[in-house]
Structure formats: structure tokens, C-alpha cells
Amino acid sequence: MHLDDLAELAARHRAEETHEQEIRVCVAASCQSSGSLPVLEALKEACATQGNGRCKVKGVGCMGLCSAGPLVAVAERDAELNSSLLYRNVTPVDAPEILASLQGPPVERLRCPTDQPFFQQQVRIVLERSGLIDPESLPEAIVHGGYSALIQTITEMTPAEVIREVTASGLRGRGGAGYPTGLKWSTVAKMPSAQKYVICNADEGDPGAFMDRAVLESDPHRVLEGMAIAAYAIGASKGYIYVRAEYPLAVARLETAIRAARRAGFLGARVADTPFAFDIDLRLGAGAFVCGEETALMASIEGLRGQPRPRPPYPAESGLWGCPTLINNVETFANIAPIIRKGGAWFAQIGTEGSKGTKVFALAGRIKNTGLIEVPMGITLRAIIEEISGGIPDGKRFKAVQTGGPSGGCIPEQYLDTPVDYDSLKTLGTIMGSGGMIVIDETASMVDVARFFMEFCMSESCGKCIPCRTGTWQMHALLEKIARGAGTDEDLALLEELCEVVRAMSLCGLGQTAPNPVLSTLRYFRHEYEAKLRA
Amino acid sequence: MPLTAAQPNVRVVTLKIDNRDLSAREDETLLEVCREHQIPVPSLCYLEGLSLWAGCRLCMVELVGQNRLVAACSTRVAEGMVIQTDSPRLQRYRRTLVELLFAERNHVCSVCVSNGHCELQTLAQRLGVDHVRFSYRQVHYHLDSSHELFRLDHNRCILCTRCVRVCDEIEGAHAWDVMGRGGQCQIISDLATPWGESETCTSCGKCVQVCPTGALVKQGTSAGEMVKDQHFLPILARRRHAR
Ligand SMILES: Cc1cc2nc3c(=O)[nH]c(=O)nc-3n(C[C@H](O)[C@H](O)[C@H](O)COP(=O)(O)O)c2cc1C
Ligand code: SF4
Ligand code: SF4
Ligand code: SF4
Ligand code: FES
Ligand code: FES
Numbered sequence: 001m002h003l004d005d006l007a008e009l010a011a012r013h014r015a016e017e018t019h020e021q022e023i024r025v026c027v028a029a030s031c032q033s034s035g036s037l038p039v040l041e042a043l044k045e046a047c048a049t050q051g052n053g054r055c056k057v058k059g060v061g062c063m064g065l066c067s068a069g070p071l072v073a074v075a076e077r078d079a080e081l082n083s084s085l086l087y088r089n090v091t092p093v094d095a096p097e098i099l100a101s102l103q104g105p106p107v108e109r110l111r112c113p114t115d116q117p118f119f120q121q122q123v124r125i126v127l128e129r130s131g132l133i134d135p136e137s138l139p140e141a142i143v144h145g146g147y148s149a150l151i152q153t154i155t156e157m158t159p160a161e162v163i164r165e166v167t168a169s170g171l172r173g174r175g176g177a178g179y180p181t182g183l184k185w186s187t188v189a190k191m192p193s194a195q196k197y198v199i200c201n202a203d204e205g206d207p208g209a210f211m212d213r214a215v216l217e218s219d220p221h222r223v224l225e226g227m228a229i230a231a232y233a234i235g236a237s238k239g240y241i242y243v244r245a246e247y248p249l250a251v252a253r254l255e256t257a258i259r260a261a262r263r264a265g266f267l268g269a270r271v272a273d274t275p276f277a278f279d280i281d282l283r284l285g286a287g288a289f290v291c292g293e294e295t296a297l298m299a300s301i302e303g304l305r306g307q308p309r310p311r312p313p314y315p316a317e318s319g320l321w322g323c324p325t326l327i328n329n330v331e332t333f334a335n336i337a338p339i340i341r342k343g344g345a346w347f348a349q350i351g352t353e354g355s356k357g358t359k360v361f362a363l364a365g366r367i368k369n370t371g372l373i374e375v376p377m378g379i380t381l382r383a384i385i386e387e388i389s390g391g392i393p394d395g396k397r398f399k400a401v402q403t404g405g406p407s408g409g410c411i412p413e414q415y416l417d418t419p420v421d422y423d424s425l426k427t428l429g430t431i432m433g434s435g436g437m438i439v440i441d442e443t444a445s446m447v448d449v450a451r452f453f454m455e456f457c458m459s460e461s462c463g464k465c466i467p468c469r470t471g472t473w474q475m476h477a478l479l480e481k482i483a484r485g486a487g488t489d490e491d492l493a494l495l496e497e498l499c500e501v502v503r504a505m506s507l508c509g510l511g512q513t514a515p516n517p518v519l520s521t522l523r524y525f526r527h528e529y530e531a532k533l534r535a
Numbered sequence: 536m537p538l539t540a541a542q543p544n545v546r547v548v549t550l551k552i553d554n555r556d557l558s559a560r561e562d563e564t565l566l567e568v569c570r571e572h573q574i575p576v577p578s579l580c581y582l583e584g585l586s587l588w589a590g591c592r593l594c595m596v597e598l599v600g601q602n603r604l605v606a607a608c609s610t611r612v613a614e615g616m617v618i619q620t621d622s623p624r625l626q627r628y629r630r631t632l633v634e635l636l637f638a639e640r641n642h643v644c645s646v647c648v649s650n651g652h653c654e655l656q657t658l659a660q661r662l663g664v665d666h667v668r669f670s671y672r673q674v675h676y677h678l679d680s681s682h683e684l685f686r687l688d689h690n691r692c693i694l695c696t697r698c699v700r701v702c703d704e705i706e707g708a709h710a711w712d713v714m715g716r717g718g719q720c721q722i723i724s725d726l727a728t729p730w731g732e733s734e735t736c737t738s739c740g741k742c743v744q745v746c747p748t749g750a751l752v753k754q755g756t757s758a759g760e761m762v763k764d765q766h767f768l769p770i771l772a773r774r775r776h777a778r
Contacts, residue, residue: 309589463694463717464590
């Protein structure tokens with residue numbers, strides 16, 4: 001198959017569908033939980049009776065403003081989200097009115113303006129098709145560019161050229177540590193081995209994070225395409241997606257997508273009629289945070305207890321069943337197709353010197369607009385919190401923003417003008433992490449915030465190593481004591497000492513970073529701890 | 536294979552440990568080199584002849600110049616490495632780890648059958664742990680006396696998994712495993728059935744001998760009586776590999 005064939009496929013699908021207008025109903029998890037499926041049904045029914053045959057009702061992926069769901073967009077066919085008419089908090093009874101509005105004026109009481117900063121300040125690369133296409137339809141993905149990058153790589157590029165493009169893009173891993181993706185790919189590519197593997201890490205265990213889930217639910221094909229391109233580049237023939245079983249919708253859509261991609265020849269023994277062979281299997285994780293750690297994840301795929309082992313050897317050298325293995329995050333893979341389509345240089349223009357491209361964040365906490373956003377790296381925290389997220393409700397004051405989940409930390413008000421990139425956040429004592437962002441207002445106690453994350457680490461510790469297993473327990477006990485107002489100066493000193501020991505002595509990233517929320521709240525809000533100490 | 540044949544492709548590196556210039560084969564670990572030269576690096580989970588676990592973290596040493604700590608048992612030597620095994624910082628960290636262990640379960644040595652023959656106790660004495668600054672977790676663990684020859688006391692277990700590994704890798708029975716996570720971790724026999732009802736245990740006693748504490752002991756021993764013998768392990772392991 002060549003790019004022309006793909007274009008023909010897309011043209012044929014377009015010709016089959018004659019509608020001019022679309023009513024798009026978000027059927028991603030968050031909107032489903034606020035009742036978008038009955039809305040979809042009601043709209044389909046109304047369309048059948050009231051429609052003029054030129055309109056189509058379809059389910060689409062996340063549009064971002066999940067807190068206003070169920071969201072419904074009325075748009076010209078193929079039109080972007082920003083140039084569509086958006087309705088919020090839609091219920092089934094609104095269906096006839098929405099359909100009537102196709103010819104008449106919009107339903108004002110349901111309007112959700114798309115000219116607000118929440119929509120206007122985003123740059124969508126990973127989410128380019130999210131909210132636009134039906135995630136369960138392969139033809140829709142193809143019409144919007146799906147698999148063209150894969151065909152391009154395997155018919156026109158050498159593996160070395162693919163890696164060069166990814167390296168030139170400056171893309172860094174979106175799973176937390178920000179390791180350069182091109183470098184990782186070239187390391188695995190250089191390993192001499194007949195058998196290699198590609199793994200997509202879709203475990204996403206950080207509390208408050210749902211970026212990867214949204215991508216998988218909204219546009220699964222771009223992840224498959226990214227993995228196939230990676231496999232071609234490094235010389236792998238087999239891939240696994242490790243996804244947590246708590247994401248049933250993502251799992252179902254992935255299964256549908258894999259089946260469709262196989263049938264269409266984008267996966268399998270001869271991908272797109274070339275000698276390149278690659279297939280993907282799903283592995284369901286039972287939902288342990290530590291199984292997101294790469295060596296634990298691989299043990300879990302192998303059917304063993306999901307526990308980390310010391311690195312080196314790194315997976316690139318010795319991974320699944322001892323073979324060289326490439327492991328990347330969902331969002332990392334989701335960036336690959338656009339990089340190939342538009343070139344690494346194009347991608348490298350977006351973002352900052354050390355952090356290229358965009359980042360998807362899950363906004364949560366005390367803000368007006370919670371949901372999913374994709375913004376260029378280098379945007380300030382202030383722009384995200386005050387403009388995009390609409391600021392703090394109820395006239396309360398901003399206190400801190402927590403990034404990086406249990407491995408990250410808090411940033412206080414005086415640093416709000418810091419650009420969001422890997423290195424700046426690190427200087428502030430936190431990390432980009434996978435993209436959870438929790439906004440905290442003045443009513444919260446920072447000791448409680450630290451205690452919350454420590455409780456998470458304590459119960460998610462795998463128990464293999466002493467510092468993490470028992471250190472997090474003791475730290476949690478000390479934080480609880482201090483929060484209760486029963487702590488002493490010695491308790492605080494002991495807490496600080498444990499931070500040092502657990503960080504330095506733990507076996508894997510979970511334990512090594514578990515003290516971070518304590519250290520960062522101590523750094524900026526030490527007075528809150530001291531105020532709670534018993535005199 | 537003739538005894539004189541040199542291993543192909545294995546080179547020798549030189550490194551500095553505690554200011555001593557040493558040489559080592561590049562496939563050796565730091566702990567192996569330290570043991571060979573009688574440099575005392577504490578360890579609880581490592582046991583020659585068993586696979587690597589790297590869970591106790593007591594063998595962490597300083598990689599001088601990088602200010603980084605690495606586990607001696609799971610780190611290969613490398614040319615030019617400079618290692619410090621006993622800095623004040625390491626001593627402090629190790630003491631803290633042992634204190635954490637003592638606070639995690641019940642280690643009242645005076646009434647323990649392994650008193651005087653316990654690796655945890657010896658280590659605590661050597662590191663100068665004379666009190667515990669942490670609050671005791673106070674979880675009551677049960678005692679499994681269902682086996683006619685041996686006894687398991689979870690209160691004394693430090694989860695080093697030596698028993699799990701010896702039973703799986705040397706005896707070939709795999710009667711033991713770990714259940715749960717974090718503070719809920721526990722050693723179990725078969726599918727969490729009493730040891731005495733285990734269908735896989737051959738009653739060989741290897742797990743009892745390698746257990747560093749009084750967690751696995753012989754029935755009928757009283758305080759201070761349980762002496763362990765681990766010298767069989769490296770010999771058995773070497774014979775296995777030679778086959
Ligand atoms: C405790 C722990 C949990 C992790 N959880 C995840 C996760 O849920 N998803 C993920 O992509 N990476 C996770 N990581 C990071 C992965 O180990 C790994 O670095 C990443 O998947 C590499 O992909 P990337 O280079 O594309 O970022 C976790 C790491 C640790 C230490
Ligand atoms: S640091 Fe925690 S999660 Fe990681 S190996 Fe140790 S006990 Fe397990
Ligand atoms: S006695 Fe032998 S077989 Fe039984 S559990 Fe111990 S090591 Fe395994
Ligand atoms: S029973 Fe003994 S050998 Fe087994 S894990 Fe516990 S302390 Fe280690
Ligand atoms: S889930 Fe519907 S907008 Fe995010
Ligand atoms: S001996 Fe190295 S971690 Fe236990």
C-alpha cells in the first residue's frame with residue numbers, strides 16, 4: 001500500500017458519507033459518567049425524525065472541558081472544535097431544540113463559548129483528532145491523516161531516517177522522567193538481537209491524572225501508529241500495550257482499534273503489503289502504581305509479581321524476556337505520527353529550547369474549568385491557572401499548584417510566571433511528571449497535601465525494599481501526628497531525615513521520589529508545619 | 536573444558552575501594568569484590584548461591600565524585616570506579632534502615648530462639664543501634680506451627696525472601712512466595728495455606744537454615760538455641776551450575 005492508496009481510501013469514505021453538518025457528542029469516560037450516552041441516543045433519534053438528511057450525529061472523544069459535560073458540538077463537517085457551536089451540560093430533552101437550531105439560531109441557554117481562553121490558548125498536536133473523530137471508526141481516523149505517517153516511514157524511509165527525524169524533533173518522554181525519545185530509540189535500534197519488543201506504558205497510576213486515558217479513548221489509532229513506526233525504526237516485530245483494567249472504555253476502544261487495524265493491514269505479518277511485520281497485544285494491569293515503573297511493568301507482562309528490579313541493565317539492553325525493549329508512554333507515541341508527517345524541525349519550533357512540543361495536562365482542583373488541555377511547552381503557569389482554567393472559584397486566593405503527582409511537588413504563587421518546561425519545574429523542586437496539575441487554594445493545609453501523597457505512596461509501595469516499605473509508613477505516621485497538632489520538633493527532624501534516607505536508599509523511582517511532596521511543601525510552606533507543632 | 540582455558544572476552548578492571556587499589560573481573564559485583572578482600576559491607580538479602588534480590592538496601596555504597604549511592608550487590612565493577620563503603624553518611628543511613636526494621640515488626644531478642652545467632656541482631660550491634668527513634672507499628676502477626684519440624688513466626692520476618700529463593704532455586708519446590716504489597720507483605724506457603732498442609736514442601740529445611748532471623752526455626756528450640764548453618768548453599772549452587 002502507498003500513500004496514494006491511503007488517499008483513495010479516504011476519498012472513498014468521504015464519498016460514502018454525504019452529510020454536511022455534524023453533531024458531535026463526547027463519549028469519553030468523563031462525559032459518559034455525566035450522562036452523554038442517552039444524549040447521543042436522543043440526538044440520533046431527533047436527527048432521524050427532524051433531520052434533513054444532511055446531518056450526522058456521532059460519538060467523539062474528549063473535547064477538553066470535561067467539567068461542563070456532557071458536551072455537544074455542532075459543526076460543519078471536518079470543522080475544528082474552535083469553529084463549532086458548543087453546548088454544555090446537555091440532557092436528552094435538549095435534543096429536539098439542538099436539532100432545530102441547525103437551521104435557526106443557536107440554543108443560547110446551553111451555549112459554551114469557544115472563544116474563551118480555555119479553547120483559544122491550546123495547541124493541539126496529540127489531541128488533534130480528539131473530539132473530532134469517532135474513536136471507534138478507522139475510516140474517520142484515515143480521513144484525518146491516520147496511518148499516512150506509518151505508510152510514509154515503511155515505504156519511503158530507512159529506520160535510521162525515522163530515528164533522525166524523531167531525534168531532530170527534540171521530543172522527550174511524556175511518562176515522567178523526560179528522557180530524550182530519539183536517544184532511547186537509537187539505543188534499542190543499535191542492540192544486536194533478532195527479537196525486540198515495543199511496549200506502550202498505559203498504566204497511568206498518578207492520582208488525578210487522566211491524559212493517557214483520554215488519548216486512548218479518543219484516538220486509539222494514533223497510539224497504534226506511533227508504536228508501529230517505533231517498531232519499524234528499532235527492528236521489533238511485537239508490541240504490547242500495558243493498560244490498567246480500571247480503564248474499561250480505553251481497553252474496549254483499543255481492542256476495536258487493534259482489530260480494525262489488523263483487518264486493514266496496518267498491523268500483522270505484512271504491514272501495508274510490505275515485508276515489515278508488527279503486531280500488538282493488550283495486557284491488562286490490575287492497577288498497581290508501581291507497575292508503571294518499567295522493570296515492574298515488564299515483570300508483570302511476563303506473568304511475574306509486578307516488582308521492580310535494579311537497573312542497569314536497562315530495558316533497552318535487556319527487557320521483556322531478556323530481549324532489547326523499547327518502552328514509551330502513550331502520549332510519547334501519540335506525538336510520533338505528526339512528527340513524521342510534518343518533520344522533526346516543525347515539532348522543534350514549538351516549545352522551548354530544552355522542552356519541545358506541547359504537553360497534555362489534566363487540570364484538577366480548585367479552578368473553574370477542570371479537564372484536559374494541550375498547551376505549548378514554555379507557557380507560564382499563570383496563563384494556565386488564571387486564563388485557561390478560569391481562575392479560582394468562590395473568591396478564594398490561589399495558594400499552590402501541585403505538579404508531577406506523588407513524585408512531584410508544589411509551586412507557590414511567587415513562581416507563577418515560570419515557564420512550564422522540564423528544567424524550570426525541576427529548579428523549583430518539582431517535576432513535569434506525566435501531566436497532572438492540581439490547583440490548591442488558601443483553604444487547604446499543605447501538611448494535609450503532603451500527607452495525602454504519602455498515604456498514596458505508602459499503600460502503593462510494592463514492599464520489596466526496606467526504606468520504601470517501612471520508611472513511607474513512618475513518614476505518613478509522622479505527617480499525621482504533625483497534622484493532628486501532636487508533633488514535636490524532633491518529629492519534624494525525624495521526618496526530614498527520613499526524606500533523605502528514603503530518597504537515597506530506595507530501589508526504584510517510587511521510593512526515591514516519595515519524599516518529594518514533603519520536601520517541596522517544607523521548602524515553601526515550612527511555617528505551616530511549624531505552626532502545627534506542639535509548643 | 537581444559538582447566539587452563541582462559542574465559543574469552545572477560546577483562547580485568549582496576550578500581551579503588553576505601554582507598555585500596557583493587558583489581559576485579561569485569562563481570563563481578565562490588566559486593567563480591569568487597570567480600571573477597573574482607574571489606575565488611577552489611578547485607579541481609581544477599582546470599583551467595585541465590586539469585587539477586589537487592590531489597591534490603593543495606594549494602595548501598597558511595598560512588599565517590601558522583602555523590603550517588605549504589606547497591607553493592609547489584610552493581611557491576613567498572614574501570615576507574617572510586618567507592619567508599621563506610622562513610623559517616625552511610626553509617627547513619629544503615630542505622631536508620633535497621634531501626635525501621637525493628638519498628639516494623641516485633642524483634643524482642645531476649646525471648647527469641649535465634650538470640651545470639653541472628654544476622655539482624657548482629658548487624659544492629661555492629662552498626663551501634665542502641666535505641667529506636669520510630670514508633671512501633673504494633674501489628675500482631677501470627678505464628679505458624681503447623682509443620683511438624685519447623686515453625687514460621689511472621690513477627691520476626693524481614694521479608695528478605697531468602698526462603699522464597701532457596702526453596703525455588705535450590706530445592707526446586709517453590710513452596711514460599713510473597714503476598715500483598717507495602718506494609719501488608721507477608722511470606723506465604725503454597726496459596727496461603729498453613730505450612731503443615733503444604734503440598735509442595737519437602738521438609739528439607741533449607742529455608743530454615745538460610746533465614747537470617749528467628750522467623751523460620753526448628754520446632755522445639757527455646758530462646759537462644761537456634762543455630763543456623765548456611766555453608767551448604769554455595770557448594771550446592773556451584774554443583775548445580777557445573778552440571
Ligand atoms: C513508580 C513509577 C510509576 C510510573 N508510572 C508510569 C505510568 O503510569 N505511565 C508511564 O508512561 N510511565 C510511568 N513511569 C515511568 C516509566 O517507568 C518509564 O520511564 C516511561 O514509561 C518511559 O516512557 P517515556 O520515555 O515515553 O516517558 C513510572 C515510573 C515509576 C518509577
Ligand atoms: S522503592 Fe518501593 S516500590 Fe520501589 S522497589 Fe522499593 S518497595 Fe518497591
Ligand atoms: S523445608 Fe525445604 S521445601 Fe519446605 S519450604 Fe523450606 S526450603 Fe522449601
Ligand atoms: S522468613 Fe526468614 S528468610 Fe523468609 S523472608 Fe522472612 S526473614 Fe527472610
Ligand atoms: S470527557 Fe467529554 S469533554 Fe472530556
Ligand atoms: S544485600 Fe544488596 S540490597 Fe540487600
